[in-house]
Amino acid sequence: MADYKEKMKKNRFFRILVLAASLIAAVSIISLLLPLFSNLTETILKLRIMRISVAVIAGCSLAVAGVIFQMVFSNPLADPYLLGNSSGAAFGVAGLAILGISKSGVFHPLAAGFFSCLTAAAVLKIGRTRFGRNSLILTGVAVNFFLSAIVIFVVTLKRKEAYSILYFMMGDLGETRTKLILVCGIISATFIILAFLKSRTLNAISFGKSLSRQLGVQSEKESEKLLMIASVLTGSAVAVGGIIGFVGLMSPHIARKLFSSDARLLIPASMGIGAGILVFSDFAARSILYPVEIPVGVITAILGAPFFIWLYGKKQNNRV
Template structure:
């Protein structure tokens, strides 16, 4: 009986924390809409949402703040889900989309479009996804040896990422006169993101997150270990392959819209895992809400920290993520 009460209490705690993450998302949205180069009073925000067409802040709210916030929410959720899937697939809390080269593949493809074909911006997302997919297949091929071992995937991913990084650097050297327009993409930023970017990322987010939700049971089986999962009838390699494809879709769509934004896929899943545990039935929604909350919040900080100068959100995420990464590394080594 006591064990049942303990399980019920633990489940209640996890549900409560997911609700807290959802509340943090709401708070993050409100502050993202309110703060920036122009500080908008709460009453004006409420008035605008209530249908008051005479508000002097209506254009700023509807055409600048809201779409930018939506892009941040979707990109944050996409990267968080990609990270939580990859960490489960590789059984490594240090894994994120950049580890297996997905972000670098999408980034190199995106840079090619931005530098060589700037007149074709509508190709950025599909080309970034193609680049990320090709890199994911290459990493899998390099890591394959009578099956896939998580350690081999990570080592292959690091090597491929370094190679692609040199390709990005070469592009910047050969086309230095065109680099200025790609700086925001290189460090990860949300400046000038508006409704067209929402339309680009939204279908990928919906599809990818739905596929991740469908794969919850399979991801839980992977957490039991390969031998146990196979004994329960799971096709372990197929699960790894399909869930990596889902993570690739989500990461590539985020990179194509906000650029090479690091650490979201590392910080969010691990934080959620520390709080709610490894059960993907809880871990996945917790990561979605937390990822969707942390990126708009970081973007708001980036806008107001040195106002009127606006920092790319990637700078803030790097400042938060690097110490966190070192903490995880130290924790794993001790």
């Protein structure tokens, strides 16, 4: 009986993995083969495959970062965008672009990851010392505005780059530098695996300091490691696709409702949903005002902001 249950549990994991993979594949293929407004030439097909790779990398990374932030802070409202991490990462990328370093973009994820980690540390420090845990999101939002302003300020100094970087501030899946996509893909895959291997630690940490200690987890130390993983993932997502908000908020929540709160199932399920949301949003962003393309972050924000308000209301009533 116990043996059977264990098998069921593992099966559930593989079912979710298969489901996640097929969800990504299905949405990708539909998006690929829908030559709605154009003839499907080889160049277009190649561009679309790149677009989808970018969407899948960014979607999976943001979703897993969201899972980690939410569980480490015991707060279902946490998200790499709201916590200011994405802007920190964008600051890194914008800095490189302005300085004219790394035209191939290979160093973008490193700079993005580094500044994303710094931002996480700063938000944590300010939030803890000044307001306590509950105001973390507010601190993050403030830091987010601050860093966005700095990025825009820096960008205005060098007008030529302005358009592409401003676009980058609302999400841009049109990346065509193969090397950059590849590097981000490898970084994301590595850190998602690291996060997955820490699933049970993450489960324990979500219950706060005292309970996680009695589960044998030294929460302060482990939280730092996990936040670093989440920051690097955010950095990778931003380097490849710009700032895309709310994917990290929505995906884990939907995955939790559909599957489980257990990080071992939540991580693969969120990945599938995160990638799905982005591929879908991108499709919408390119179709709604065709031939004009809307930044994909506009679509995710239109979906995500009401979602946040709804979730916040539920949290106030303790029903999340």
